[in-house]
Structures are given as C-alpha cells and as structure tokens.
Amino acid sequence: MHFSNVLAISRTASKTEDFRALIVRTVPNDLKVDTCSYSQLIDHQEDHADYRAIIIEIDTPSASGQALDIIKKIRTKNPACLIVIFVTFASTQSKTKYYLAGADYCLKVTHTAPEEKFCLVDAFLNETYRLNYCKLILDQDRMCIFGNGEKLEISFVEMKVLEALIHSRLLSHDEIAGVMGLNTKFYDSRALEKSISRLRSKIKARYGENVIQNIRGYGYKLSRGIISANHLQPLQERAHRD
Template sequence: MSKVIIVEDDIELRDSLIDYLSECGHDVQGAGSAIEFYQTLAREDFDVVILDVNLPHYDGLSVAAHLSESNDAAIIVMTVQGAIEDRVRGYKAGADLYMVKPVDCEELAAAVLALAKKRRRSDRTPEPSSLSWRLNLSEFQLTAPSGRCVDLTRNEVRVMELIAAQAGAIVSRIELMQFIGKGVVDPDSRALDAAISRLRSKVQSECGMTLPLQTVQNAGFVFAGDIRSA
C-alpha cells in the first residue's frame, strides 16, 4: 500500500480520484490548495504526490520544484496544459510524470503503482532527523537538512523561533511582528516582508537550499517542512 496525496482544488475531481485510488488499495488523502498541502506535508510523508498546476496560493509547478529539492516523493503533475513547452516546464520543475486532463483513472492508478515501487526500490529515504531544519537558539544558527549552517541575527532567530513553534500552521504578520518586539504594528508595512526576503536569500546563498518559509497572501507565513529548535 502506498501513501498518496492529491493536490487539486476541483473538489468533485479530487474526491473521485481519492475514491478510485483507495479502491486500488492505496492510502489516499486530498488537499485543496498548496498551503493545505504544505501543512499536511509538515506532519506526514507520502510516496506519491499528484499535483494540479492551477492551485490557490502557489501553482503546482512551484510546489513540484520545492518537493524535488526537499523531499523524495514521486511527483505526478496533472493539468489541462498539454503543450510541449508546458510539459518541458513540468519536467524541469521536478515532475516524474506529466499527465494531461482528462486523466484516465486506470492509467493514473498504474502510474502511482509504478512510481511507488520505483521509490521503494531506490531505498534512498534518509533518516527523519536528516530531513529536518534545526534551529539553535543559543548559538543563533540555522542548520539545513544538507548539514550546512547559517548564522542568524537576533531578529531572524526570533522569527524562526515562532515559526518553528508553529511549523505547519499559518503565523499571522501581526503575531510575528509582536513576537519579535516591534510594538505597534502597521499592517501596511513591508518591513517584515523585506526581512524575510533577506533571510531566504541568506539561507539559499550559505546553505544551498531553499528555506521553505512560504508567504500566504493576506494571512501571514507558514513553514512548509520539518524544523526543530533547541
């Protein structure tokens, strides 16, 4: 039995695919948006991720690119966009298979089975601890799953402390600003966005990995990965 998640905002299509793949013997669940998927991924691992391209918050290709860097789940992109250039973008983003809607359920089930078997044969799942980001509060350091470290400023440590405490949940902008001690918060201020953008750039430059700290429009921020603090 393989663990599968279908990230699709069309509820009727998502439910029908869940039902079919479940009848084929897979453990299947669904998510209606990229953010919902990231929140689920912070708690669970999957053998196969089936992604629509047109999703709320983030498109499926950006999700595929993130997964290909940080996770070893097989990726099936499923979309109405069937032009050659669309397929090329999908494979470059990290898709193992690119399927054009409408998708035949039997073919999809066969693809899930084949990719899950290939993933198990590869036997390249790291220990859970090596998949985690690690925040050292006393040393002001963040360690990526690759093992490389980056030194943080005091405010960056405070940002990551709250994010780590609520990993997988959306942290509001106001809550984050108040936690790092900015007092009265101007909801229109872009200072926090600029600070987080600098943090992402620093982590990418020094660790060679993308910090999975996602901006949720009109809501706040969510950490789409496993992070542990000490």
C-alpha cells in the same frame, strides 16, 4: 523524483488514472503510485499514514471545497506527509486557502499541451523532493543554524521568527510582527517584508535552499522537512555537534 509511497488523488476514478499517468512519468519504474478518488477518500477511514507524498488534483471550481476537506483530513491524520496540490483549471483564486488547510505546495498547471504540463509537473516534483531532503537545525541556545557541515549565525529576532514558523509552519503578517515584537496594529509592512527577505536570502546564500515561502497577501510558511529546532533532536546528536 524518488518519493516512496505516493498517493495520487483526483475527482473521479477515471480522472485518477489520467492523473496517475502524468505522475508516473516523473518517478522510477519500480515505484508504485497508488490512486484514490475524492469519494473513496471521503467514504473510507484509512489514514494513509504510509504515504510520504500525497498529490491532489483540483480540476474544477466545484471540486475546490471537497479538496479542502480532504487536505484537512489528511493533514490531521498524517501530520508528517508532504501534500502537493495541482490546480489544473484556469483559476484566479488565491492559493492561501489550500495552505491554511494544510497543503505544503500548490501549483497551477493550466497548460493544455500535455508535454508542457508534464514538464511543469516533473520540474516541480523533483525540486520538491530535493528540498525535503535538506536537513537544517536551528540551535536556539547559540542563535545559529547548522547544516551541511556549516554554521550560520542569526539574530535573536530571526531566531524567534524561525522558531515560531517551525512550531506553526504558517503565520500571517500580523503574527510575524507579534513574534518580532512589533506593534501588530501600526507596524511597517514593508520593513517586515524586508526583514524576512533578508533572513531568507541569508539562509539561501549559505545553504542554497528557500526555507521560508512567501504566501502572497497572507504571510509566510516554512517548507516541510527542511529545518527543525535543536530541542527536537536526540541528546546524543546535540552532544556530538557540541
């Protein structure tokens, strides 16, 4: 993992040190990992804008509500940062509420063996780092995607879905149906899922990346930092690509 400026947040001051020790094992020796407890974050007004990655541990059911408030606060003040959630207690709760609050990834890590927990955290953070350094460009004018020196043509509907996800990052099944021009009350959910699956598979086959994530029971979200729309690119970059 090679994130710069990492903040590890846990419920109490003592918990933050344990959580930090777990994360530090996955990062280079010269990288500083700062820590903060829930109360410190809630009581202070810092926006933590310098952090590229903020990793939050939720270790009890009662901590979930506080964590949601923290996620919303961070996302409002630092819209570009990567927010990763680790749920470290046995829970059957849906991850959807964390994504709706603004989290980018949520991993349930309930293994009691320290090495098992470390392996899961290490693999997840390294994969997350790699994904967030693959830049793709959606060109709405040409209805295609550019990236890694390759071009992928897509349909008008696929382009509109990606455009909507880039704008909102998280859309429900009904919202996706509306973007696709379907009747939001009577559409075939299985057909919608197949359409999104085809688009996701098409992008992964060309670029090797899972750009669209399925949020079970809710809809779909876009992985932060992987793809952007061409109208957000500097004009000289677009001219060079032309």
